[in-house]
Amino acid sequence: MTAEQVRITVFDTTLRDGEQSPGCSMNHQEKLRLAHQLDRLGADVIEAGFPIASDGDFEAVKAIAGVIRRPVIAGLARACRPDIERAWEALKDAARPRIHVFLATSDIHLQYKLRITRDQCLAQARDAVRFAKSLCDDVEFSPEDATRTDCDFLCKVLEAVVEAGATTLNIPDTVGFTIPSEFGELISTIRRRVKGIENVTISAHCHNDLGMAVANTMAAIAAGARQVECTINGIGERAGNAALEEIVMAMRVRRDRYPYETGIVGEQLFCASQMLSEITGVPVQPNKAVTGRNAFAHEAGIHQDGVLKNPLTYEIMTPQSVGVPDSKLVLGKHSGRHALNIRCEQLGYQFDRRALDDIYRRFVRLADKIKHVEDHHLLELIRETHKPAASATPLFESMPTAVAAAASVSAQESQRFPLVPQPNAFGLPLPVPTDQHHDQEDYLWGV
Numbered sequence: 341m342t343a344e345q346v347r348i349t350v351f352d353t354t355l356r357d358g359e360q361s362p363g364c365s366m367n368h369q370e371k372l373r374l375a376h377q378l379d380r381l382g383a384d385v386i387e388a389g390f391p392i393a394s395d396g397d398f399e400a401v402k403a404i405a406g407v408i409r410r411p412v413i414a415g416l417a418r419a420c421r422p423d424i425e426r427a428w429e430a431l432k433d434a435a436r437p438r439i440h441v442f443l444a445t446s447d448i449h450l451q452y453k454l455r456i457t458r459d460q461c462l463a464q465a466r467d468a469v470r471f472a473k474s475l476c477d478d479v480e481f482s483p484e485d486a487t488r489t490d491c492d493f494l495c496k497v498l499e500a501v502v503e504a505g506a507t508t509l510n511i512p513d514t515v516g517f518t519i520p521s522e523f524g525e526l527i528s529t530i531r532r533r534v535k536g537i538e539n540v541t542i543s544a545h546c547h548n549d550l551g552m553a554v555a556n557t558m559a560a561i562a563a564g565a566r567q568v569e570c571t572i573n574g575i576g577e578r579a580g581n582a583a584l585e586e587i588v589m590a591m592r593v594r595r596d597r598y599p600y601e602t603g604i605v606g607e608q609l610f611c612a613s614q615m616l617s618e619i620t621g622v623p624v625q626p627n628k629a630v631t632g633r634n635a636f637a638h639e640a641g642i643h644q645d646g647v648l649k650n651p652l653t654y655e656i657m658t659p660q661s662v663g664v665p666d667s668k669l670v671l672g673k674h675s676g677r678h679a680l681n682i683r684c685e686q687l688g689y690q691f692d693r694r695a696l697d698d699i700y701r702r703f704v705r706l707a708d709k710i711k712h713v714e715d716h717h718l719l720e721l722i723r724e725t726h727k728p729a730a731s732a733t734p735l736f737e738s739m740p741t742a743v744a745a746a747a748s749v750s751a752q753e754s755q756r757f758p759l760v761p762q763p764n765a766f767g768l769p770l771p772v773p774t775d776q777h778h779d780q781e782d783y784l785w786g787v
């Protein structure tokens with residue numbers, strides 16, 4: 341198999357680890373709705389919940405297992421019989437069920453949380469995986485807090501669970517403690533030292549406490565991990581999990597360094613992000629990579645000018661490739677004439693150079709006072725600056741009175757100053773069909 345054909349399994353845990361983050365709990369219907377979106381997105385594995393945790397979680401996992409048939413549906417269980425039985429009860433009708441067993445292996449967890457010895461831990465892990473395997477062919481094992489576990493002991497536990505029938509070994513950086521070079525080395529060591537490792541999939545599960553979850557995941561892939569565990573918008577315990585959309589787009593944009601394939605449909609990323617935010621009521625941070633509202637917005641004049649000439653100047657991926665319909669030029673104090681001119685055109689006005697200069701001066705003064713100049717501000721400014729002036733050439737016919745009223749412009753004014761077209765779903769006016777020619781000099785102002 342060539343490097344081009346290596347496929348990374350995307351394991352989405354938004355409904356389990358993600359749901360554990362404060363303010364992100366979802367009810368049964370909401371989980372089902374999101375599970376359908378994760379299916380459309382192309383996730384290979386959906387971890388639907390932790391069935392022993394509550395009756396609600398059990399029912400949600402069961403319902404998802406019953407209706408979502410393409411991806412593997414996983415349910416989490418501690419390394420003990422009641423958990424594993426409950427998980428299997430919820431999963432057994434799935435087309436492709438997986439039991440995900442976990443047990444902490446670091447001395448800190450063994451001593452203070454579980455109060456068991458390393459030998460007891462080893463035996464418990466082996467027995468739990470053997471029992472899970474007696475119910476389900478597909479068994480994943482996670483040594484919780486792997487990155488703070490003694491490496492020799494970690495390899496010993498992993499070898500034991502492979503022998504007991506585990507098909508995926510997930511290596512969690514439970515507390516977001518590791519760094520990329522170290523995590524890559526850990527994956528390499530596991531590949532070198534664990535007997536039988538060639539027959540199982542190695543997985544990475546990274547938390548973001550130091551802001552390195554995605555970087556650590558990428559290092560794990562480079563070192564041989566072939567499954568990544570992640571969540572939409574990076575939600576999850578504390579600082580969250582590795583963000584699915586960032587991992588996938590890193591592989592797509594930097595294919596030269598990460599020549600791997602996933603089954604993710606990029607065009608569904610934005611929709612998944614928005615749906616999760618809408619369901620949980622937790623907004624996506626504006627500067628969130630890939631799916632934040634500013635991810636494709638450009639305010640600085642030099643940037644706006646570049647993007648208008650060729651988006652490649654400041655965009656490393658197209659908004660469309662992640663499902664965002666268009667990039668958005670934010671008009672603020674750093675904006676240049678080029679962007680202002682385009683927005684005026686979008687609003688239905690064409691100005692000659694002198695008129696645009698005039699508007700631009702007023703625009704800069706306004707932008708200094710208010711952060712973002714919205715379309716209605718701009719319309720007002722245009723009206724004030726150019727009370728029916730010969731230099732302003734409207735591009736549109738007058739809109740109906742109701743629309744004029746909605747834009748709080750009098751009927752009389754609307755005759756003289758034609759109003760804007762209806763905005764699209766993202767608040768941007770529809771593109772202006774124009775065959776007006778701009779000479780090179782006009783565009784030089786933008787910088």
Ligand code: KIV
Nearest residue numbers: 442482484485512514
């Ligand atoms: O972070 C973690 O260790 C986990 C395990 C249950 C896989 O979420």
Ligand code: ZN
Nearest residue numbers: 357512514545
């Ligand atoms: Zn986790």
